[in-house]
Amino acid sequence: MSKGITKRAENYSQWYNDIVVKADLAENSGVRGSMVIKPYGYAIWEKIQAQLDFMFKETGHENAYFPLFIPKSYFAKEASHVDGFAKECAVVTHYRLKNTENGDIVVDETAKLEEELVVRPTSETIIWSTYKKWIQSYRDLPILINQWANVVRWEMRTRLFLRTSEFLWQEGHTAHSTAQEAIAETKQMLEVYAEFAEKWMAMPVIKGSKSESERFAGALDTLSIEAMMQDGKALQAGTSHFLGQNFAKAFDVKFTNQDGKEEFVWATSWGVSTRLMGALIMAHSDDYGLVLPPKLAPVQLVIIPIFKNEEELSIIKENVNEITQKLKKLNISFKFDSRDTHRPGHKFAEYELKGVPVRLAIGMRDIENGTIELARRDTLEKKIYKIEGIDQIIMKLMPEIQENIYNKAFTFRAENTHKADTYEEFKNIIENKSGFVYAHWDGTPETEALIQEETKATIRNIPFDLPDEEGVCMITGKPSKRRVLFAKAY
RNA sequence: CGGGGCGUAGCGCAGCCCGGUUAGCGCAUCUGCUUUGGGAGCAGAGGGUCGCAGGUUCGAAUCCUGCCGCCCCGACCA
Numbered sequence: 094m095s096k097g098i099t100k101r102a103e104n105y106s107q108w109y110n111d112i113v114v115k116a117d118l119a120e121n122s123g124v125r126g127s128m129v130i131k132p133y134g135y136a137i138w139e140k141i142q143a144q145l146d147f148m149f150k151e152t153g154h155e156n157a158y159f160p161l162f163i164p165k166s167y168f169a170k171e172a173s174h175v176d177g178f179a180k181e182c183a184v185v186t187h188y189r190l191k192n193t194e195n196g197d198i199v200v201d202e203t204a205k206l207e208e209e210l211v212v213r214p215t216s217e218t219i220i221w222s223t224y225k226k227w228i229q230s231y232r233d234l235p236i237l238i239n240q241w242a243n244v245v246r247w248e249m250r251t252r253l254f255l256r257t258s259e260f261l262w263q264e265g266h267t268a269h270s271t272a273q274e275a276i277a278e279t280k281q282m283l284e285v286y287a288e289f290a291e292k293w294m295a296m297p298v299i300k301g302s303k304s305e306s307e308r309f310a311g312a313l314d315t316l317s318i319e320a321m322m323q324d325g326k327a328l329q330a331g332t333s334h335f336l337g338q339n340f341a342k343a344f345d346v347k348f349t350n351q352d353g354k355e356e357f358v359w360a361t362s363w364g365v366s367t368r369l370m371g372a373l374i375m376a377h378s379d380d381y382g383l384v385l386p387p388k389l390a391p392v393q394l395v396i397i398p399i400f401k402n403e404e405e406l407s408i409i410k411e412n413v414n415e416i417t418q419k420l421k422k423l424n425i426s427f428k429f430d431s432r433d434t435h436r437p438g439h440k441f442a443e444y445e446l447k448g449v450p451v452r453l454a455i456g457m458r459d460i461e462n463g464t465i466e467l468a469r470r471d472t473l474e475k476k477i478y479k480i481e482g483i484d485q486i487i488m489k490l491m492p493e494i495q496e497n498i499y500n501k502a503f504t505f506r507a508e509n510t511h512k513a514d515t516y517e518e519f520k521n522i523i524e525n526k527s528g529f530v531y532a533h534w535d536g537t538p539e540t541e542a543l544i545q546e547e548t549k550a551t552i553r554n555i556p557f558d559l560p561d562e563e564g565v566c567m568i569t570g571k572p573s574k575r576r577v578l579f580a581k582a583y
Numbered sequence: 584c585g586g587g588g589c590g591u592a593g594c595g596c597a598g599c600c601c602g603g604u605u606a607g608c609g610c611a612u613c614u615g616c617u618u619u620g621g622g623a624g625c626a627g628a629g630g631g632u633c634g635c636a637g638g639u640u641c642g643a644a645u646c647c648u649g650c651c652g653c654c655c656c657g658a659c660c661a
Contacts, residue, residue, distance in 0.1 A: 121653090121654095125652090125653085177660095180659075180660075181659090181660065181661095246660080246661075248659090248660070248661085249584085249658085249659060249660075250655095250656095250657095250658095250659085250660090255661095256660085256661070307661090309661095329661070332661090366661095368661085397620095399619070399620050400619075401618085401619060402619095433619085435619095435622085436618080436619045436621090436622080436623060437619065437620060437621070437622095438619085438620085438621035438622055438623085439621085439622045439623085440621090440622085441620095441621050441622080442621070442622045443622080445621095454620070456619095456620060458620075459620090466620080582661090583661085
């Protein structure tokens with residue numbers, strides 16, 4: 094078993110933490126609640142970014158950048174938005190430090206800002222105060238903008254990637270001339286997220302809309318994708334909001350329509366964050382470490398030479414060169430680890446820990462036989478192949494691994510998804526089995542709150558892809574037209 | 584904000600209760616030799632304001648007081 098990784102079954106959250114740290118993805122920093130994303134972890138994030146960015150551009154969006162600091166007065170304009178975020182805002186009040194006589198550095202009280210600046214927890218307010226200047230006519234619409242940025246939400250309890258005070262994300266902010274168009278945009282971006290989660294992260298998700306109480310502060314409707322982690326808990330992996338005209342009204346953003354009449358602009362916003370890293374880790378990894386889908390692995394394949402001396406290494410190198418040249422043509426990223434400071438076994442364990450999808454090992458024995466050993470990270474299978482044609486095998490293997498990882502996660506979710514018709518049944522599942530539970534709910538926040546209080550489970554979303562089904566609320570017995578998705582959540 | 588725990592070498596910890604040689608162990612690091620198909624072995628070496636400040640004492644990592652920081656559990660939140 095891997096050195097120093099707590100077993101998943103033993104202590105799930107410790108297992109998660111161990112993987113993040115031991116696989117060199119991130120570590121806690123000296124700053125409370127803020128992490129350092131290490132090169133290997135950042136490389137995965139860059140892959141996530143690159144693909145999402147491509148998908149945003151494909152759907153007509155452009156990138157821009159808005160300020161980190163938001164004047165308090167802007168922030169205060171949309172009432173429910175303030176309610177939602179006020180309790181977790183970092184605020185800049187001064188702009189200068191000074192030295193005291195005994196050499197300490199203190200805030201210079203004479204350098205107080207006229208107006209405090211809120212460090213953005215999200216950018217709706219600064220963006221809509223800007224859009225006001227950009228929009229006069231229906232001809233200026235739609236505006237389809239995304240920004241890659243950091244945001245700060247002062248969290249009381251933090252966990253690497255899943256919840257940190259500062260995190261990286263992207264936030265799309267669009268402006269439209271009609272409600273229908275904005276609603277379509279909200280749905281479209283949720284589809285983009287779902288496709289990314291399933292095709293790239295190999296993580297099946299449930300698309301749906303949030304209940305009123307889980308809605309984004311300032312939105313009329315919030316859509317989400319929800320994924321199941323290996324402990325059966327749900328993780329919200331992306332959200333897309335239909336903001337109606339709330340921000341347009343708050344910032345007085347109007348346009349003249351084709352009939353010459355003034356109207357408020359319709360808005361959406363949508364985002365995913367470095368939390369996806371947490372989802373990726375918890376969806377697939379095992380007791381040996383990280384398991385990465387090939388499409389997001391910074392290194393898709395590692396080659397480990399087994400050699401006793403320089404001479405053997407150079408013979409192996411020659412053979413490996415032929416393989417790597419073909420891999421380059423196939424666009425497969427690889428690493429040849431010829432360090433003589435670590436022995437092969439050490440390297441095997443290290444790359445397993447780091448989740449590299451495929452490993453090749455080649456020594457003198459192989460060269461004599463014209464063979465090479467191939468090991469899959471997802472199944473931990475090892476097989477000997479002829480060197481000849483190994484590139485073709487690898488090319489076919491990558492999508493197979495991607496698919497297998499997805500299928501594993503899909504099967505796991507299916508096995509841990511239940512239906513409950515009575516509250517007794519429901520409580521039993523949540524307490525003893527965990528996982529997702531589909532149940533009828535009367536649609537009221539009161540019932541939702543009661544369930545949360547008694548079981549800790551919340552409505553993750555009201556799934557789109559679920560058939561209508563007449564039933565009665567498991568608490569109140571009132572009629573319900575469809576089931577909703579309950580789970581304990583991150 | 585409430586409850587609990589911890590602060591001693593880069594990391595993980597012991598020592599503290601019951602004060603007394605030169606503060607110790609594992610991992611990691613460095614050097615040398617032997618090794619190399621699943622986290623190498625042996626020999627040697629380097630590395631410490633014992634969280635900070637004050638007090639008690641002939642003497643404090645150890646006892647007392649205050650402060651600071653971090654972690655875990657809960658409440659809050661996505």
